Amino acid sequence: MNMKLFKLALIMIVLLFSIQIPSAEAATLEGETTVNLNVRATPSTNGKLIQTLKKGTKVKYGTYNKEWSKIYLNSRTYYASAQYIKRIATPSSTVTKQAATSTGVTTVNLNIRVSAHSKATVYRTLKKGTTVQYAVHNSSWAKVYIGGKTYYAAKAYIAPKVVASTPTVTKEDGYANRSLKLFGERNQRSTVLKVLPVKSKVVSSKYNTSWSIVYLGNETFFTPTAWITSGAPATPPATTKPPVVKTDGYANRELKLFGQRNQRSTVLKVLPIKSKVVSSKYNTSWSVVYLGNETYYTPTVGITTGAPPVAKPPIAKPPVIQKVQGYANRNANLYKKTLQSSPVARVLPKYTTVTYSKHNSSWSVVYIGTETFYTPTSWLTAGKAPAAPAATPKGKVYTNTPGDVLNVRASASASSAVLGRLAHGTQVDHYGSANGFYKIKYNGRDGYISTAYAMTLKPNATSGAVIVLDAGHGGGDPGAVNGSLYEKTIVLDVTKRVETYLRSKYGYQVRLTRSTDVYLTLDQRVQTAKTLRGNLFVSLHTNAATTPAAKGVETFYSSYSAHSAKSRVLATNIQSNLMGKMSGMTNRGVKTANYYVISYNTMPSALVELGFISSPQDVTHLRNNTSRQRMAEGVAEGIAQYVRAYH
Structure with a gap:
């Protein structure tokens, strides 16, 4: 009987050991970062930084070794410090089917898009911590329901909103018992985000036996617990710590100031040699430097106590400047600095006699009156200047200042001295421009x-001005329309009336960009004006608006044009004379607008809006032949007034 029991027990033991116990941990785990976590290409603090995940980011990870974990991002494997990843408990083997719509909370500032694609239009951005209604769309995207409509967002940045009891954080008041460095990670080799002065009051809670969390406003940081003392800072007895003794001194070298007592840390400021400084000894190697309300660290060896030594004047006499008489061997630029990229102060024409001295191997000092300038030495030649060849005129020009005179200046600048004046129409030889x-x-x-x-x-004795008139739109472009009334038809009729009036009354040369119902592009109109050698350009249009209340006449010129000043006079003359003829219409005045035909023309230009085709009041004038004739005469008289002043 005992033998049977022994055999039965042996069989049960074999069966138990033959059963394979499944692994308690899957190859890929769900986790959450507990700090702003650096993700690196290799498991080393010297590994290439791929990106920094914000605190609270959900990640998929696996075990690499005791210190490092594998991080799976974008179908690739990277590495991060294992101590800053908190494992999230996986759901039980019994799968609970997710509801069609869930309540979640955004873990970052999250872009909400109109479709499930990273390049889709962003509908809006929800702030981190916003509660949303959502449902799973696919492995990467979730549907988000806002205002009864469906949008899409990255599923990885929406966490189910779970109301769970959290351990009570015990915050306590204390103070920094040293210069308190605040980190974003529980690692003293990570970046220092802030530094609090010693004895600063702080509110903190214990994170673990070594680290504490410091609360500043809405922000949290990590710092070693040993650097914080509970309670209020006590005033130490006089014998406990000697008072800080500040001394006056100066920098005996270019003085680098640091935020930490480490010369490999970031240099925050640099003081020039001999700068006066107030400092106190921190220890045998470092001193504290006081600048205003700020303090810095610097090696004590860089500071000397007392006032900087006053440099004694040299006993030796300064070298005698050897001035040379010579001349410019080209048109030589003169500068105030030994730098050819600096502004040119003056230009010496070729063969100009100068007095100069050597400044260095490349530059010379040029003396003109009481002023000194610099110029490259290679541009000067010692000795007497050769006779300059007589300049040959490059052409003839005529002054063009009707009713006025033209200033002759000492240099090519509108602010230089006036040498004299030339009357309108005076012929002169020019030697280039x-x-x-x-x-x-x-x-x-x-x-x-x-x-x-x-x-x-x-x-000419009267006027040789060529006036170019441009009737807007045309051909397949009717412009503004009111029933059977087209803008292109109105402005072509008025343009021809302006042409006839100017030719018959003043004998002016008038050219049209179009005289029939044809279409021209804006650039073709500008090029036509250039080809016709116009001296001024006027384009006629009618206006239109979505409301019948808009009405009146207005004239535009371009501030963008190189001829904006004359264009403004032309536009003002036309508007004034046009309103004199059409006093029954509303005067909308002279305005600026960078329309193509008046901005890119090479002559003074104006654009006239004869009224609103959409206005019941204005359209009666635009239909009427008598009113059109008065409009044409007003425009023509404005042009004539301009021509008399400038041509």
Whole structure:
């Protein structure tokens, strides 16, 4: 009987050992970062930093060794410090089917998109900690329900909202018993985020036996528990710690100031040699430097007590400057610094006689009156300047200042001295142009006149101005429409009336960009004006608005144009004369607008809006032939007023 029991027991033992016990831990775990955690390419603090995960980020991870864990991001494996990953308990083997809609909370500032794609349009961004209703869309995306509509967000950044009891955090008051470094991680080799002065009051709670959490406003940091003392800082007895003795001194070298007593830490400021400093000894190697309300650390060896020594004047006499008489062997730029990229103060024409001295191997000092300048030595030649060859005129121009005179200046600048004045239509030889000025000869010396007030053709006794008129729209572009009334038709009719009036009354040269119902692009209109060699350009249009209340006449010029000043005069003259003819219409005034045809033209230009085709009041004038004729005469008289002033 005993033998049977023994055999039965032996069989049970064999059966028990033959059963394979499943592993209690899966290869991939669910976890959460407990600090802002650096993810690296290799399991080493010197490994390449891939990214930093915010505190509280959910991660999938696996065990690598005692100190490091594998982190799985974007289908790749990286590494992070194992002590800063908290494992999240996995659900039991009994799978509970998730409800169609769940309540969750965002773990970061989360972009909500219109579709489940990282490049989809962002509908809005929910702040970290926002409660949302959501459902699983796929392995990467969740549906988010906002305002009765469905949007999408990265599933990894929505955590189920769980109401669970949390351990009571015991916060206590205390103070820093030393200069208190605050970290984002429980690692003294990590980045120092803030430093609190010794004896600063702090509110903290114990994280573990070595580390505490410090609370500053809404922010939390980690610091070694040993650096905090509970209660209020006590005033030590006089014999406990000697008072800080601040002494005046100076930097005996270029003085680097640090936030830590470590010369490999970041240099926060650098004081020049001989700077005055107030400091106190921290220990045998380091001193505390006081700048205003801030304190820094620096090696004590860099500070000398007392006032910096006053440099004694040299006994030896300064070297005698050897000034040389010479001349500029080219058009030589003069500078206030020994740097050719600095502003040019003056220009010496070639063969100008100068007095100069050597500054260094590359530069010389040039003396002009009481002023000194620098110029490259290679641009100067010692000795007497050769006779400069007589300059040959490069062409003739005529002054173009109707009713006015043109200033002749000493240099190519509108702020230089005025040498004299030339009457309108005066012919002069020019020797080239630069900076918007022609160089000429005036009373035996060089002078300069503005190219803006000179022309290559002699002005006519009356006016040689070519007036270019542009009827807006045309062809397949009707412009503004009111029933059977088209903008393109109105403005072409008024434009032809303006042309006829200017030709018959004043004999002006008038050209049209279009005289029939054809379409021209904006650039074609500008190029046509250039081809016609126009001296001024006027484009006619009618306006339109979504409300019938908008009405009236207005004229535009472009502040972008190189001729904005004359364009403003042209626009003002047209608006004034047009309203004189059409006093029954609303005066909307002269305005600026960078329309293409008036911004990119090479001549003074204006754009006229003859009224609103959408206005019941204005449209009666736009339909009426008598009103159109008065409009044409007003525009024409404004142009004529401008031409008389400038041509």
